[in-house]
Amino acid sequence: ERMAGIRINSAFVSIAGSHITSVNSKGVIAISGESPEITENDIEKVIEAAKAGMVSSEEELIHTLCREFIVDGQSGISDPLGMSGARLECKVHIVTGSITAVQNLIKCVEGAGLDIEEIIFGTLASSNAILSNAEKELGVLVIDIGAGTTEIAIFVEGGLAYSAVLPVGGIQITNDLAVGLRTSLEEAEKIKISYGSAVENSVSPEKLVEISSINGKDKCNVSQKYLVEIIEPRVSEIFSFVGTEVRKSGRYNMIPGGIVITGGSSLLPGISEIA
Numbered sequence: 417e418r419m420a421g422i423r424i425n426s427a428f429v430s431i432a433g434s435h436i437t438s439v440n441s442k443g444v445i446a447i448s449g450e451s452p453e454i455t456e457n458d459i460e461k462v463i464e465a466a467k468a469g470m471v472s473s474e475e476e477l478i479h480t481l482c483r484e485f486i487v488d489g490q491s492g493i494s495d496p497l498g499m500s501g502a503r504l505e506c507k508v509h510i511v512t513g514s515i516t517a518v519q520n521l522i523k524c525v526e527g528a529g530l531d532i533e534e535i536i537f538g539t540l541a542s543s544n545a546i547l548s549n550a551e552k553e554l555g556v557l558v559i560d561i562g563a564g565t566t567e568i569a570i571f572v573e574g575g576l577a578y579s580a581v582l583p584v585g586g587i588q589i590t591n592d593l594a595v596g597l598r599t600s601l602e603e604a605e606k607i608k609i610s611y612g613s614a615v616e617n618s619v620s621p622e623k624l625v626e627i628s629s630i631n632g633k634d635k636c637n638v639s640q641k642y643l644v645e646i647i648e649p650r651v652s653e654i655f656s657f658v659g660t661e662v663r664k665s666g667r668y669n670m671i672p673g674g675i676v677i678t679g680g681s682s683l684l685p686g687i688s689e690i691a
Contacts, residue, residue, distance in 0.1 A: 426531040431478065431521060432538035434565055435514035438579040440483075441466045444505045454487070454496045454504060462506040475512040476519075478537055483507040483575040492573070509576045511537045539567040539579060542678050549574065556673035559658055559691070561681035563587045566654055570667050578665040582657050586681035589650050596646040597627050597638065607643065608684070614651045615686030616644050651690050 417424055443466030447458055463480060471477050485493040486505035496504060518535065525532055539560045547556060552571040560567040564585045570578040589612075593604035611625045619640035627636050662668050675691060 424530065426533050427525065428533050428541075429521065429525055429535050430538040430541050431513060431518065431535050432562060432565060432567060432581070433513070433517060434581055434583045435517050436478075436511065436537065436567075436581045437475070437513075438509060438511045439470060440507065440509055440577070441470050442505060442507050443468070444503065447502050447504055452500050452502055454499050454501060456497065458504055459485075459497065459506075462504050463508065466506050466508040467510060470510050471512055474515055476515040477510070478513050478518070478535060479509070479511040479540065481509040481511070481540075481576050483509055483577060484573070494574075509579070511540070511579065537579070538562075539569045540576065543569055543571065543576075546676060546678055547571065551673045551676070554673035555667075555671045557662060557671045557675045559655075559675060559677045559679075559682075561585055561654065561677065561679040561687075563680065566658065566679075568658055568661060570662070570665060570671060571673075572667060572670050577670075578667055580661050580665075582654075582661065584654050584657060586679075588654075589647055589681065589684075592646050592650050593643070596642075598630065599627055600630050600632075603628050608647070611640055611643055612647055613640065613644050613685040614648055614690050616641060616648075618685045619644060647684070648690070651684070651687060655691050 443462045445458065445462045445465055447454060463482065467480055484491060484507050485496040487493055487496050487499050487501040488503050522532060539558060542560050543558050547558065553574045555572045558569040562585045564587050566582040566585050568580050569576055590601055590604045590608055593608055594601050597604060607625060607627065613619045621639060621641045623640045624637040625640060625643065627638055629635065677688060677691060681687070
C-alpha cells in the first residue's frame, strides 16, 4: 500500500489445503409455465437441484461451477437462457471446504481491516491467471505445487471438470533435505532454492555446496549431485500421486492441451522433465 500509494479496502482471497474437496453433480427440472422458454429462474432452480444434498453441515460451499446445460437431450450448451424446451439439465462442479477453516480465514482477513469480495479456490485462481481460453477448451491439466499441498485441476471443453488436493508439496522436499543433510529446515529451504534440482543433468557433479549444521557452528561440503539424489525421489513421488489422481478422474485421455505446472516448487530446475 505504501509503495502503490493506494489504500486497499477489499480483497479476493484464495483458499487451499487438504480440507478442500470437490465433486461433480447434475440437476434436472421440468420447464413449467405457459411458454416453454427457459428463464433466469429456471436456471437458478436447476443449479439448486444440482447442489441439493451435496454439501454436509461440516462443509462450506466455495464454488458451484456450471460445466454445461442440456436442453431436451441437446448437450454442450453454455447459456440456455431464452431457449425453448421441456426439460433442463445442468452439470456442475462443486468445491467445498471445512467450515471452520473458511470461517477462520474470514476472521483473519477481516481482522486485518479488509472486506472480502470473494473466496476462491487457489488452483482455480491460478488457472484463471495462467491458462488461455483455448487451452481450457482443448483440455489441460494444471498442477499447482505449493508448500504443504499439491492441487490439480482438469479443464475440459472450457470448464473445470475435476479438481483434487493432495497432501504433499514443497515442504516435504525441504524436510527430506533437512534430514539427509542434518541441517535446519531454514537452511534446507535456502539450499533447495539456491542449489536444488530434480535431475542430474542440470547440475555440475564437481560443484560443492556448503552446509551449516543444526547448531550453526559446524559446516561441511556436499556435491550438488547428492542434493539431486535426495530431491528426485520426492518429486517423482508427487507426480506419481498426481498421475494416480488423474487416472482416477477418468479424464486421462481428455487433456491434449498438456500439463501446466505452477506454484512455488515449479521453479525447481528439471521438474518438468520428471513430470
